[in-house]
Amino acid sequence: DAGVIQSPRHEVTEMGQEVTLRCKPISGHNSLFWYRQTMMRGLELLIYFNNNVPIDDSGMPEDRFSAKMPNASFSTLKIQPSEPRDSAVYFCASILRGANTGELFFGEGSRLTVL
Amino acid sequence: SQQGEEDPQALSIQEGENATMNCSYKTSINNLQWYRQNSGRGLVHLILIRSNEREKHSGRLRVTLDTSKKSSSLLITASRAADTASYFCASFPGGSEKLVFGKGTKLTVNP
Numbered sequence: 001d002a003g004v005i006q007s008p009r010h011e012v013t014e015m016g017q018e019v020t021l022r023c024k025p026i027s028g029h030n031s032l033f034w035y036r037q038t039m040m041r042g043l044e045l046l047i048y049f050n051n052n053v054p055i056d057d058s059g060m061p062e063d064r065f066s067a068k069m070p071n072a073s074f075s076t077l078k079i080q081p082s083e084p085r086d087s088a089v090y091f092c093a094s095i096l097r098g099a100n101t102g103e104l105f106f107g108e109g110s111r112l113t114v115l
Numbered sequence: 116s117q118q119g120e121e122d123p124q125a126l127s128i129q130e131g132e133n134a135t136m137n138c139s140y141k142t143s144i145n146n147l148q149w150y151r152q153n154s155g156r157g158l159v160h161l162i163l164i165r166s167n168e169r170e171k172h173s174g175r176l177r178v179t180l181d182t183s184k185k186s187s188s189l190l191i192t193a194s195r196a197a198d199t200a201s202y203f204c205a206s207f208p209g210g211s212e213k214l215v216f217g218k219g220t221k222l223t224v225n226p
Contacts, residue, residue, distance in 0.1 A: 042218040102146055104214055106157035
């Protein structure tokens with residue numbers, strides 16, 4: 001398996017623009033997480049899905065952020081409109097719940113810069 | 116909110132020395148995990164220790180868990196320059212489904 005795949009790896013955009021980040025989890029995994037990483041706040045959990053259903057989005061900073069998982073192999077995180085304070089690295093991770101390890105598999109991240 | 120807090124925030128050692136990183140957490144856990152992050156990369160799972168275990172080894176890694184003190188430590192023996200990375204502890208607090216990470220320890224191993 002190729003692992004968790006995220007795109008784009010880097011995105012530079014201007015304030016007010018819409019940003020869409022994409023994630024393909026590991027095939028067979030049934031839970032997906034979106035995290036945001038900044039120097040100041042560390043790794044923050046934004047939202048997670050079980051079996052494509054959003055379970056907890058309490059970490060989503062505000063209504064400008066939305067996430068979807070239309071099927072088991074694809075998820076998006078959208079920011080509209082983007083602001084400079086949204087600049088961060090966004091990680092997607094997946095896990096097979098019920099497996100013995102409890103290990104999360106991370107993508108390489110999408111580095112977002114909002115000017 | 117952070118469940119785990121790593122200590123120290125940064126650690127610089129010479130190749131061949133041992134590196135010890137500590138993690139304290141707030142609520143009960145079923146297991147505690149350690150992850151590694153190379154600069155500009157995603158996190159990679161290193162080792163998991165269950166709440167009924169006190170110590171676990173994997174290669175040059177040794178992890179301990181003290182549930183009475185709500186703390187864990189990660190020891191890397193005979194460090195190498197390639198061990199330079201940030202190390203994070205993580206847990207599912209209170210049996211929740213959300214994996215919560217500490218802020219990490221940045222380890223630099225000088226050749």
